[in-house]
Amino acid sequence: MSGVWREQSIPMVDRACALEAFAAIGGHVTTASSSVLQVQVNGREWTVRHVNGRYSVRYNARGGVRPTWFAELSKAYEAAYTAKLQRLKAEEERATAEHERAALIEERRQLEAQRLELIQTRREEILQRAKAMGYRVKETKTNGQIRLVLVRNG
Amino acid sequence: MHVNLGHRLARSEIYGPGVRSVLWLQGCTLACKGCWNTQFWSARGGTQTDVNAILADWEQQEGLEGVTLLGGEPFQQLKATEALITGAKRLGLTVFVYTGYTMDEFSPAMERCFLASDIVVTGRYLHTLRDTTLRWRGSSNQEVHFPTGRYRHLEVEEQLEVEVHISETGELEMFGYAPRDLIEVLG
Numbered sequence: 001m002s003g004v005w006r007e008q009s010i011p012m013v014d015r016a017c018a019l020e021a022f023a024a025i026g027g028h029v030t031t032a033s034s035s036v037l038q039v040q041v042n043g044r045e046w047t048v049r050h051v052n053g054r055y056s057v058r059y060n061a062r063g064g065v066r067p068t069w070f071a072e073l074s075k076a077y078e079a080a081y082t083a084k085l086q087r088l089k090a091e092e093e094r095a096t097a098e099h100e101r102a103a104l105i106e107e108r109r110q111l112e113a114q115r116l117e118l119i120q121t122r123r124e125e126i127l128q129r130a131k132a133m134g135y136r137v138k139e140t141k142t143n144g145q146i147r148l149v150l151v152r153n154g
Numbered sequence: 155m156h157v158n159l160g161h162r163l164a165r166s167e168i169y170g171p172g173v174r175s176v177l178w179l180q181g182c183t184l185a186c187k188g189c190w191n192t193q194f195w196s197a198r199g200g201t202q203t204d205v206n207a208i209l210a211d212w213e214q215q216e217g218l219e220g221v222t223l224l225g226g227e228p229f230q231q232l233k234a235t236e237a238l239i240t241g242a243k244r245l246g247l248t249v250f251v252y253t254g255y256t257m258d259e260f261s262p263a264m265e266r267c268f269l270a271s272d273i274v275v276t277g278r279y280l281h282t283l284r285d286t287t288l289r290w291r292g293s294s295n296q297e298v299h300f301p302t303g304r305y306r307h308l309e310v311e312e313q314l315e316v317e318v319h320i321s322e323t324g325e326l327e328m329f330g331y332a333p334r335d336l337i338e339v340l341g
Binding site for chain 1: 311313316317318319320322
């Protein structure tokens with residue numbers, strides 16, 4: 001019998017924050033390479049793939065166990081990421097030496113650049129694929145969120 | 155008064171005319187085979203949300219043409235649904251409601267909600283009649299009604315609409331009746 005596999009993914013551009021998020025939800029990373037992580041969550045082993053700033057898990061949609069912890073992971077990552085940005089900002093303010101301050105500013109700038117690049121890559125990917133499939137696309141941006149309406153006749 | 159919400163979308167352009175705020179009400183016992191929103195079936199899930207807080211939120215949003223209620227089953231939370239419809243109308247917003255009930259199944263309260271709404275889609279989702287090229291419906295047995303006449307001149311051009319949101323953190327959300335091939339390439 002063939003299975004129906006689904007993939008769930010979340011963007012986590014900063015690896016340190018991603019690992020922190022796994023720990024925050026009670027996950028235990030058993031092995032980790034740059035592209036694959038083996039993570040134990042609630043006593044179950046999961047393979048998490050890491051591609052272009054996104055971490056994804058595949059599971060069997062028919063009767064398989066769903067990664068219900070993914071939503072929690074997303075929240076934990078957001079919290080870790082926000083805390084890191086705040087920490088860098090606070091350190092910047094405390095740093096007296098010019099070179100220390102410059103390094104911290106650069107680290108924060110890189111984090112922001114990674115985030116924007118991820119969003120831009122996703123946007124481009126969707127636009128190209130949708131247009132290739134015959135969809136017209138209308139794009140709007142509100143409060144940092146990009147909204148793409150894809151329309152196709154017939 | 156509270157409404158049990160499964161999901162909420164501040165702004166969307168595919169659940170009716172113009173920019174609309176969308177609420178998925180939690181809980182549905184109709185349980186249509188092949189339903190896309192099975193996560194909204196259980197009445198135990200969801201978040202109890204104050205109706206007045208929702209209305210206050212709608213009042214503050216700029217550029218909204220209306221609101222859309224779907225689910226789950228809005229007509230299984232009739233008091234809250236009626237309060238949301240009345241409140242939205244008071245704010246000058248148009249109302250679009252999805253219900254799995256057909257008109258011959260309506261109770262008097264369901265009928266009141268129907269008559270106060272500008273657009274209503276009625277009928278169960280029937281997987282055997284699934285048609286993703288229809289606008290605002292998932293299967294061809296479902297009917298679009300314009301009870302108030304507010305949109306009586308609107309021409310409903312049948313088309314497939316999918317909306318993709320990319321959040322500030324790069325997270326992706328997809329809404330509408332997306333065909334499988336599109337889900338696969340965007341997933």
